[in-house]
Amino acid sequence: MADRYGSDRLSIFLIILSIILNFIGNLLKTPVFGLIGYIPLAISIYRMLSKNITRRRMENYKFVMFTDSFTAWFKKAVDNITIRIRDAKTHRYFSCPDCRAKLRVPKGKGTIIITCPKCKTEFKKKT
Structure with missing residues (x-):
């Protein structure tokens, strides 16, 4: 048609x-x-x-x-x-407490200080 x-x-x-x-x-x-x-x-x-x-x-x-x-x-x-x-076996994911950016950190490093690349906030987490 x-x-x-x-x-x-x-x-x-x-x-x-x-x-x-x-x-x-x-x-x-x-x-x-x-x-x-x-x-x-x-x-x-x-x-x-x-x-x-x-x-x-x-x-x-x-x-x-x-x-x-x-x-x-x-x-x-x-x-x-x-x-x-x-990435579950090799990395952990955290979110920044200030800007909520997703951060990927290697697993098995113990307690580390993570610095957010976006807002430069430092916080402690256990990997």
């Missing part, structure tokens, strides 16, 4: 949401979820067949910006956890 918008990330998300809601409705044996599950599907089909391309692009752009902020935060959190697990 010429001059139609077609599918994008928002349309695919709406279709997946529709499938999930219908699946939950079938599991719980409640027709309400089944009916609610058709609403995102109808919106997705409307968006795919729409001729107002600029408006659909703006909707998709806002959706992508919204989801990418969560994706970036989640990826950063997973990366930090992965690094801490990888």
Whole structure:
């Protein structure tokens, strides 16, 4: 069909949401979820067949910006956890009592005085 918008990330998300809601409705044996599950599907089909391309692009752009902020935060959190697990045998992590900066110190050195490179605060910790 010429001059139609077609599918994008928002349309695919709406279709997946529709499938999930219908699946939950079938599991719980409640027709309400089944009916609610058709609403995102109808919106997705409307968006795919729409001729107002600029408006659909703006909707998709806002959706992508919204989801990418969560994706970036989640990826950063997973990366930090992965690094801490990888370094668990050789390093300890402390936070500065003044500026809350994360500091990585080698393990097994006993009680040491740690100097924060950011605010130059010194504090004692046992590694």
